[in-house]
Amino acid sequence: MQPEEILSSRNDGRMLEHHLQKIREISSHCRQRNGADPLSYKLSRKLLWCNIEGLPTSTNGITRIPAPDKQIVKMLFDLHDGGDAEALLRAAEGRLPQFIFWIDLNRFVAESLARLGANYTRAHRAVCQETAFLIYQLPGLEDLSFADGTPFSTLETKDWLKSIAIHSGTPSKTVSDSKCNFQDDKNRVAEEIAEALDMIHKGKLLEAMECLQQKLNAASSGREKILWRLAVARLLLKVKKYELALPHLDQIIREIDIFHLENYDSALALKGLKMVCEGLESQNDESLKSKKAEVLYRIAKIDMAEAIRLGKA
Structure with missing residues (x-):
């Protein structure tokens, strides 16, 4: 490359950065002027993601990208749970500019826009479309994690990504849709458990467990899988098949x-830990006492009152 070509290349780079900065300023101005303007959300994401050519380097799904501070994570989830x-x-x-691969941020933005009402519908759609296109270009991004193991996408975010995926051909779901679907999952699990109990009372334990195992294997999301595993473990404990329940209790801990x-869905984590604690309590095995103590400690970090209640059991 000749000196004048190098100079020209540098000038092109500076000019490009100058124009990109102008676009950033326009995007910021649009959002400050009108938080419902879809243009600001489109521009900011296009600028952040336009130069990404592939998935970040990872080992066993763990990248070298520094994770967000735990206080930031807690603050965001507190705001989310508080409904602000x-x-x-x-x-x-x-x-988002600091953590361009943290897909949870996009779900939070989309859910916030959905909660803010009809005036924000186009902005909500813009966030969903841009995020869906990123995942379409980089399939598997949602399964990666930051350097400390913090996932780019929680279970809820993965469910959201499925609902907005380009290949799905369906519009993105609102917050109320997600809650309804979660309730539907729980209702469906409860119905299947009732049927399984009826089969067990008729002496068909094997058939009942095979049916539930099929439901567990066919679960379409991480959250649904955990719900089914909790249901299977609960049923086994109910019919006093403690040894069969133990592998599921171990798997519940692993999935948590x-x-x-505990950071991203404390209610579901608490439900799982309580199930494990109750399962361990049912065993007359001294070697499991230390394991129960560890589980109680984890429960206490989520709900101290519940830990005290279980500790007295």
Whole structure:
């Protein structure tokens, strides 16, 4: 390359960066002027993701990308659980430039926009479309994690990604849709458990467990899988098949750890840990006492009162 070509290349780079900065300023101005303007959400994501050519380097799904501070994670999830849509929108959208692969941020933004009402529908659609296109270009991104193991996408975010996926041909779901689907999952599990109990009372234990295992294997999301596993474990404990329940209790602990549920879905984590604790309590095995103590400690970090109650059992 000749000196004048190098100079020209550098000038082109500077000019490109100059124009990109102008677009960033336009995007920021649009959002500050009108938080319902879809253009700002489209522009910010196109700028952040346009130069990504492939998945970040990873080993066993763990990248070298520094994770967000735990306090930031807690703050965002507290805002989400508290229902403060405007504050969550500002906090999540504002951190996207720092954590461009943290897909949870996009779900938080989308859910916030959905909660803010009809005026924000186009902005909500823009966030869903841009995020769906990113995953379409980089399939598997949602399964990766930051350097400390914090996932780019929680179970709820993965469910959301499935609902907005380009190949699905269906519109993105709103917050109320997600809650309804979660309730539907729980209702369906409860119905299947009732049928399985009826089969067991008729002496068809094997058939009942085969049916539930098929449901577990066919679960379409991580959350649904955990719900089915909890149901299987609960049923085995109910009919006093303690040894058969233990492998499922161990797997519940593993899935809570894999998906960092204590940070990202504390209610589901608490449900799973309580099930494990109750299962261990049913065993007259001294070697399991230390394991129960560990589970109680984890429960206490989520709900101290519940840990005290279980500890007295």
